[in-house]
Amino acid sequence: MTEFITSQISDEIFFKISELENEKNKLKQNKIAKEIISELDIEDFRPYIAYDLEGNIFIALNYYYSSNGIDECLMTRNHDATITEDGVYIDDESFLETLKIGYLDDIKISREELLKEEIKGHQKEYDKVSDDLEFYNNHLIQLINFERPKYVGNFQKITEIDKEIEILEQKISDLKIKLENLN
Incomplete structure (x- = not known):
């Protein structure tokens, strides 16, 4: 030093x-x-x-x-x-070096804690989007199974649900990428 x-x-x-x-x-x-x-x-x-x-x-x-x-x-x-x-x-040169190592360790720990919190937030969002996707998939299956899609109203509902599902699938894909990048 x-x-x-x-x-x-x-x-x-x-x-x-x-x-x-x-x-x-x-x-x-x-x-x-x-x-x-x-x-x-x-x-x-x-x-x-x-x-x-x-x-x-x-x-x-x-x-x-x-x-x-x-x-x-x-x-x-x-x-x-x-x-x-x-x-x-x-x-005392070794004491100064110890101070720096301790400081850097503290920073590393706090960054890891922040990263864990960020991952938890993304995981919660991912879980919510997955639940929404499952709900819309179930709703779509019910419409297809129990009501004939040839009716215009049902077809519009199915189309809207398909769009929602596409949006949710894109969110899931984006969140998976974010989670992989954070890990």
Whole structure:
């Protein structure tokens, strides 16, 4: 992780960090630090201005997956990572990696739960459409068996039911495809 962060920081930024560490004027330190932060773009890390015990400014990084926010890091002076002219320092790299793994596991679990809910919703809709299809099929069979289709009224009913059945069969087909894609 240290190597990854170091590779994301240009030599120009390390030069500016060196300037920051050597500068004694607090206003100039603040200006340089803001320039550095605006130029830093490190995946999973947010740069911020931190202060040492003498009040000098340095650049610290807050890990995206950390339970500590920037404010808490500033109060406790316990930063996920710090950048100096000599390089990047991380107190406990394995702890940060564990945080990311835990975060990603939580996301995976919540996505699986959402997917299960979506599947349940599609399954309920599929069951309802299947019940409707069965009802119309039974109704159609009753019309054909008990009433002669040669009567115009019955023929129209049969035609309407056939159209409903086609629509329901198409819905069933669409829902089957959705369920297969979700699984």
